[in-house]
Amino acid sequence: MLHLASLGVVLYAFWILLSGYFEPFLLSAGAGSALAVVLLAWRMKIVDREGHPIQMIASVVLYWPWLIKEIAKSAWDVSKIIIDPNLPISPVLVRFKPTQRSQVGLATHANSITLTPGTITVEATQDEFLVHGLTRAAGAGVIDSEMDRRVSKVEGYR
Amino acid sequence: MSMLVDVLSWVCIVAGGIFCVIGAIGLVRMPDFYTRMHAASITDTIGAGLLLFGMMLQAGFTLIAVKLVMIGLLLLFANPTATHALAKAARARGLQPLLASGDDSSKP
Numbered sequence: 001m002l003h004l005a006s007l008g009v010v011l012y013a014f015w016i017l018l019s020g021y022f023e024p025f026l027l028s029a030g031a032g033s034a035l036a037v038v039l040l041a042w043r044m045k046i047v048d049r050e051g052h053p054i055q056m057i058a059s060v061v062l063y064w065p066w067l068i069k070e071i072a073k074s075a076w077d078v079s080k081i082i083i084d085p086n087l088p089i090s091p092v093l094v095r096f097k098p099t100q101r102s103q104v105g106l107a108t109h110a111n112s113i114t115l116t117p118g119t120i121t122v123e124a125t126q127d128e129f130l131v132h133g134l135t136r137a138a139g140a141g142v143i144d145s146e147m148d149r150r151v152s153k154v155e156g157y158r
Numbered sequence: 159m160s161m162l163v164d165v166l167s168w169v170c171i172v173a174g175g176i177f178c179v180i181g182a183i184g185l186v187r188m189p190d191f192y193t194r195m196h197a198a199s200i201t202d203t204i205g206a207g208l209l210l211f212g213m214m215l216q217a218g219f220t221l222i223a224v225k226l227v228m229i230g231l232l233l234l235f236a237n238p239t240a241t242h243a244l245a246k247a248a249r250a251r252g253l254q255p256l257l258a259s260g261d262d263s264s265k266p
Contacts, residue, residue: 014228017221017225018228068207071203071204071207075177075200078196079180079184079200082180082181082187082197082200083180087188089188089258090258091190091193091255091256091258092257092258110238111235111238112238114237114241114242115199115203117196117199117203117204118196119196120192120196120241121242121245122242122245122246123246123249124242132192132255134193134196
């Protein structure tokens with residue numbers, strides 16, 4: 001119930017911000033659309049802890065600035081590699097076991113790894129991540145990383 | 159004050175453009191499919207991010223800035239998903255990545 005209400009509010013806010021018109025007709029049309037989508041999502045049974053993870057909102061807002069800082073740092077490193085005349089790359093594949101328990105947590109961790117330049121998640125399962133790193137250091141950096149710990153915290157099980 | 163914001167926004171837009179060009183150069187210089195994707199992610203993340211931030215500074219506190227934030231969030235979620243799908247599909251079809259010698263830990 002809480003998830004449905006929250007989804008409705010988020011969808012209606014999305015409508016208002018995208019339209020930017022505040023006439024009664026358009027406001028009620030937006031409410032109707034938001035309600036219709038909530039009904040469809042409810043019938044499809046996709047509004048739960050996984051489909052609409054409101055338990056993560058507070059902690060993920062704290063996680064994003066850290067992630068953006070990490071992206072900027074590794075983007076700088078990869079840029080230096082690209083413009084280096086010797087192209088000092090040493091591609092590696094690494095395997096490790098992530099500590100997240102939920103599907104949302106695993107997806108967040110895998111996406112964070114891919115979003116950081118220099119590392120790409122090739123396979124993501126509960127037991128094992130397969131990560132392609134542009135350099136040996138980048139590949140080694142994803143095993144038992146600070147990112148892993150932070151995403152587990154965001155996930156909210158501990 | 160508006161002068162300062164203007165300068166800052168142009169610094170961001172020009173820097174974003176430079177990172178996009180660096181990503182494109184990397185795309186050409188890298189030796190194989192997987193390493194090329196790393197170069198492309200420079201353009202996706204910091205290039206697009208700096209361009210969007212520069213445009214947000216130009217827009218100020220308006221609905222346009224809100225829409226730019228939404229585009230940024232969309233990139234933040236859609237880019238890694240697409241990149242992961244591409245890498246996984248390539249590996250599933252048997253495309254072996256070029257690896258630095260003596261470093262194949264891909265076999266369990």
